[in-house]
Amino acid sequence: xxxxxxxxxxxxxxxxxxxxxxxxxxxxxxxxxxxxxxxxxxxxxxxxxxxxxxxxxxxxxxxx
Amino acid sequence: xxxxxxxxxxxxxxxxxxxxxxxxxxxxxxxxxxxxxxxxxxxxxxxxxxxxxxxxxxxxxxxxxxxxxxxxxxxxxxxxxxxxxxxxxxxxxxxxxxxxxxxxxxxxxxxxxxxxxxxxxxxxxxxxxxxxxxxxxxxxxxxxxxxxxxxxxxxxxxxxxxxxxxxxxxxxxxxxxxxxxxxxxxxxxxx
Numbered sequence: 001x002x003x004x005x006x007x008x009x010x011x012x013x014x015x016x017x018x019x020x021x022x023x024x025x026x027x028x029x030x031x032x033x034x035x036x037x038x039x040x041x042x043x044x045x046x047x048x049x050x051x052x053x054x055x056x057x058x059x060x061x062x063x064x
Numbered sequence: 065x066x067x068x069x070x071x072x073x074x075x076x077x078x079x080x081x082x083x084x085x086x087x088x089x090x091x092x093x094x095x096x097x098x099x100x101x102x103x104x105x106x107x108x109x110x111x112x113x114x115x116x117x118x119x120x121x122x123x124x125x126x127x128x129x130x131x132x133x134x135x136x137x138x139x140x141x142x143x144x145x146x147x148x149x150x151x152x153x154x155x156x157x158x159x160x161x162x163x164x165x166x167x168x169x170x171x172x173x174x175x176x177x178x179x180x181x182x183x184x185x186x187x188x189x190x191x192x193x194x195x196x197x198x199x200x201x202x203x204x205x206x207x208x209x210x211x212x213x214x215x216x217x218x219x220x221x222x223x224x225x226x227x228x229x230x231x232x233x234x235x236x237x238x239x240x241x242x243x244x245x246x247x248x249x250x251x252x253x254x255x
Contacts, residue, residue, distance in 0.1 A: 019077075019142070022138060023081070023135055023138060023139075026134045026135055026137070026138040027131040027132075027134055027135055028131075029134060030130045030131040030132075030133060030134020030135070030137075031127045031128075031130060031131040031134075033130055033134070034126045034127040034128075034129065034130030034131065035123065035126075035127055037126065037130070038122065038123040038126040038127065039123070042119045042122050042123055042126075043119065054154075054158065057154075057158070058154070060149075061149050061150065061152065064149035
């Protein structure tokens with residue numbers, strides 16, 4: 001761990017790049033999760049849609 | 065020394081990214097996509113008459129929202145330097161944001177910001193004045209934040225369902241630009 005911190009401390013461009021790259025990857029994965037959720041639940045209406053999304057989040061929490 | 069500055073710098077980086085996301089959402093609200101989402105909310109039948117595919121629009125809205133939410137979760141992991149799915153519980157990550165939106169005002173981005181600021185300030189105050197509060201109220205002050213969420217939702221729904229900041233009609237273009245376009249169109253017609 002220490003040498004990773006040293007490398008990142010001496011190279012600010014690399015560390016900022018890693019942060020931005022991580023955020024982009026996270027946004028893509030979040031969009032993917034949104035698409036999968038939407039694919040299964042999009043025909044439902046207001047309250048039912050909310051319940052399904054809440055249940056989806058809880059199921060995902062237990063899986064991960 | 066590194067330890068002291070770590071959280072301060074992380075806070076400012078997260079604040080910067082939050083400003084970027086806010087600007088993006090503001091722009092999104094003024095774009096054709098944002099306008100058709102508003103039309104879908106206000107009069108779904110009218111939007112369908114104009115030939116907009118409702119399920120597709122909802123999928124797009126959900127994708128945008130979950131991408132932004134994912135960025136938020138990643139930044140939280142960046143801030144606390146640990147990540148466990150169990151810590152992302154339903155109170156803090158579902159119902160608190162709901163209260164922010166209801167408190168600040170649905171349908172305005174600034175309102176969500178104000179709602180989050182007000183709610184988290186009150187919550188932090190109850191948290192930090194726990195000792196003083198325990199002499200006044202009969203229960204333990206650590207339950208106060210749970211009570212606060214339900215109380216806030218009920219009070220907002222009763223007395224001010226539209227929230228602190230009202231939704232304004234979005235101005236898509238500045239007035240000067242619209243005047244300029246009108247003049248150009250007028251010239252083209254007169255030719």
